[in-house]
Amino acid sequence: KAGVTQTPRYLIKTRGQQVTLSCSPISGHRSVSWYQQTPGQGLQFLFEYFSETQRNKGNFPGRFSGRQFSNSRSEMNVSTLELGDSALYLCASSPGTSGRAFSKGSYNEQFFGPGTRLTVL
Amino acid sequence: GESVGLHLPTLSVQEGDNSIINCAYSNSASDYFIWYKQESGKGPQFIIDIRSNMDKRQGQRVTVLLNKTVKHLSLQIAATQPGDSAVYFCAENSGGSNYKLTFGKGTLLTVNP
Numbered sequence: 295k296a297g298v299t300q301t302p303r304y305l306i307k308t309r310g311q312q313v314t315l316s317c318s319p320i321s322g323h324r325s326v327s328w329y330q331q332t333p334g335q336g337l338q339f340l341f342e343y344f345s346e347t348q349r350n351k352g353n354f355p356g357r358f359s360g361r362q363f364s365n366s367r368s369e370m371n372v373s374t375l376e377l378g379d380s381a382l383y384l385c386a387s388s389p390g391t392s393g394r395a396f397s398k399g400s401y402n403e404q405f406f407g408p409g410t411r412l413t414v415l
Numbered sequence: 416g417e418s419v420g421l422h423l424p425t426l427s428v429q430e431g432d433n434s435i436i437n438c439a440y441s442n443s444a445s446d447y448f449i450w451y452k453q454e455s456g457k458g459p460q461f462i463i464d465i466r467s468n469m470d471k472r473q474g475q476r477v478t479v480l481l482n483k484t485v486k487h488l489s490l491q492i493a494a495t496q497p498g499d500s501a502v503y504f505c506a507e508n509s510g511g512s513n514y515k516l517t518f519g520k521g522t523l524l525t526v527n528p
Contacts (some may be wrong), residue, residue, distance in 0.1 A: 298458070322422075325514055327514055327516075334520060336504075336518055336519070336520050337459070337504065337506075337518035338518075339515050339516060339517070342503075342514040342515060344514075349512070349514065350512050350514055352515070359506075384458050386458075387523050388514065388516065403461050403464075404461065404514070404516075405461070406458030406459045406460070407458050408456070408457055409458050
């Protein structure tokens with residue numbers, strides 16, 4: 295079974311531009327989460343989508359948005375890029391059949407993709 | 416490879432030794448904890464998880480210990496191998512959902528042959 299794929303792997307943008315990153319989850323997985331990873335702040339949760347709906351949201355400004363399509367593929371968009379947005383953006387997929395992984399003894403492991411390295415100049 | 420942290424705690428061990436990586440979590444309401452391994456240039460990889468109604472869980476060569484009294488989590492790796500060299504993160508579901516994880520800063524494990 296193919297793993298989580300993210301495109302593009304590397305991206306260079308300038309301040310003020312916008313960017314769209316794509317994530318294709320593992321086949322059959324319905325939950326996609328996005329994380330930002332930086333040396334200073336570490337891994338921080340952005341948002342999670344399940345069945346085309348945003349189910350959980352982190353503490354990022356409105357410039358960060360996302361969406362999920364009917365085939366579970368997800369995109370995240372960052373508008374008006376700032377230098378501080380330079381980071382590795384990771385997505386993780388999971389079967390996601392429950393909002394809480396431990397439901398009736400089951401759990402829903404999150405599988406991470408390799409990430410998209412965004413550099414803002 | 417990708418840089419995941421410039422000032423991470425580090426642990427250096429000899430091949431074959433046991434490794435213990437520690438993590439202090441933040442939210443006493445968290446009830447699900449996970450350890451991830453991240454190698455250079457890759458995304459985090461699930462190692463083992465534990466629920467708050469347990470204090471110990473074992474996997475293949477790995478054991479996770481949970482001490483809720485002091486909000487402490489540890490990962491023990493038996494017979495550490497060079498392939499175990501990576502950054503290790505603990506994560507908690509402090510937001511109440513297991514799809515909204517709060518990650519620790521990470522520990523860089525280096526295994527010397």
